[in-house]
Amino acid sequence: MYAQMVKSEATKDDPEQLAAFQARVDADEKIEPKDWMPEGYRKTLIRQIGQHAHSEIVGQLPEGNWITRAPTLERKANLLAKVQDEAGHGLYLYCAAETLGVSRDELTEMLLNGQMKYSSIFNYPTLTWADMGAVGWLVDGAAIMNQVPLQRTSYGPYARAMVRVCKEESFHQRQGFHVMMAMANGTADQKRMAQDALNRFWFPALMMFGPSDKDSVHSSQSMAWKIKMNTNDELRQKFVDETVPQAEYLGLTIPDEKLTWNEDTKEYDFTEPNWDEFFDVISGNGPCNVDRINMRQKAWDDGAWVREAMIEHAEKKAARKLAAE
Amino acid sequence: MDHLFEFLLRQGDNALVLGHRTSEWCGVAPALEEDIALANTALDLIGQTQLWLGYAAEVEGKGRSANDLAYLRDVYDFRNALMLEVPNNDFGRTLMRQFLFDAFQVPWLTALSASSDERVAGIAAKSLKEATYHLERSSETVIALGDGTDESNRRMQDALDYLWPYAGELFGQDATDQAMQDAGVAPVPASMRSVWDTQIEQTLSAACLSRPDTSFAHSGGCNGSRHTEHLGHMLAVMQTLQRSYPGAVW
Ligand SMILES: [Fe+2]
Ligand SMILES: [Fe+2]
Secondary structure, three states, X not given: OOOOOOOOOOOOOOHHHHHHHHHHHHOOOOEOOOOOOOHHHHHHHHHHHHHHHHHHHHOHHHHHOOHHHOOXXXXXXXXXXXXXXXXXXXXXXXXXXXXXXXXXXXXXXXXXXXXXXXXXXXXXXXXXOHHHHHHHHHHHHHHHHHHHHHOOOOEHHHHHHHHHHHHHHHHHHHHHHHHHHHHXXXXXXXXXXXXXXXXXXXXXXXXXXXXXXXXXXXXHHHHHOOOOOOOHHHHHHHHHHHHHHHHHHHOOOOOOOOOEEEOOOOEEEXXXXXXXXXXXXXXXXXXXXXXXXXXXXHHHHHOHHHHHHHHHHHHHHHHHHHHHO | OOHHHHHHHHHHHHHHHHHHHHHOOOOOOOOHHHHHHHHHHHHHHHHHHHHHHHHHHHHHOOOOOHHHXXXXXXXXXXOOOHHHOOOOOOHHHHHHHHHHHHHHHHHHHHHHOOOOOHHHHHHHHHHHHHHHHHHHHHHHHHHHHHHOOHHHHHHHHHHHHHHHHXXXXXXXXXXXXXXXXXXXXXXXXXXXXXHHHHXXXXXXXXXXXXXXXXXXXXXXXXXXXXXXXXXXXXXXXXXXXXXXXXXXXX
């Protein structure tokens, strides 16, 4: 997901306090920034929310790649507004993380120096306009699967950020689907682009949910704390079941020969993504990892003088005001 | 030549070209707040483009749409001011340009809101709300960056020095401008100069920046006679899909 393979931190807290905390979580009470919380809970959340925020920001890049080439004024406005929403999501999430005692600048530094990750999906390139359809439809679609349940997560600021984010994500998903529909109903070239985009994004989208439950460490503690609400496989299955009929409606073929409806389970059987590729991507060897971070680094460095000047100006202004009083 | 069509292209192309440049910042601005604010500005300008070019296409009466005008004209048919097509360079130049333009747009759109042409008046009134907000933001940013650090002051002065010779083109007074004035559609842009000068004076002094002492003004954008080399590259990017797949619906 936007937060993949988040390691839950061990906790060395007083057993009584821990039990009381767990009871609050079990009773679906929201944990707020000033409440006592286990150190492991805090650290795990910082990692998870930070990774989620970074994903929103790095996720601006593959779609930002097409803003200046959008084919009509309406599409340009829609895409720009969508990518702007993602920046907004990043902002809410950094603010949520800040309530846990880590600053946005610190988190940014950790993204840039590789200490923190972002979702594997944003390390794939966007090559044709149809990718703007595929990303909205599949990537935002997969994000929704994970984020809707996170609206009920135990940490108050995170849950509230998710409520705002989810409204916009479902809009993005529909917008992406409409781009895809125009392509799938378009010229032969457009249909070819649409199918090619689905071919390239299908398995990377399935990887967004993280490794199979049998290989997924750290999830039981996070689930007990209600900062992870469903297992990776549950969400992946739900995504496949919802997406297959949509692909059929578009007249596109999902690139999985083993994909079949299973009458017994009432679910689709499907091929697992190539997990070696997934581990390559998250360890830095995806098609775009280096370019994505270089681009974030360049934006951060190029913007340093602006951020410094803004602070300096605010200080001078405050000093002048004081002197005038 | 249809002067009203020409006039509308000037308004629409200014919004289109500056909106496009501004959209280039999406995802790479100095801070998230700036990223979001620049996207807002770009979105406003794209919306204004749709209105101006939509009306231009109707006035032309040849069955073209706003999208046809945006995506299927070549450099010499564009009518935007040169200042709006030069590259963003750094954030300083981007905001300085926005400010120089906004300071023109606010009095200009105010005047157009009283146009004898109701459609022009309507588009102008809607755009004016946006331009007023843009001016507030761009002037504040120019002041902050001019006043901030030695480096930011130097960058803002460089931006101003670079853009200044382009700014004069905004205050045109050619046959189209005259025809619009005669028809009561718009005053001649040259008449905006003194209001603009006052705004510029105020903001630059608060920003610790000095107004360049040249009155030289490049021209050739608003009448299409000679654009900069930069516009062709912008159009090559912007128009790629429409040019590569003629007739496709997106
Ligand atoms: Fe998002
Ligand atoms: Fe989204």
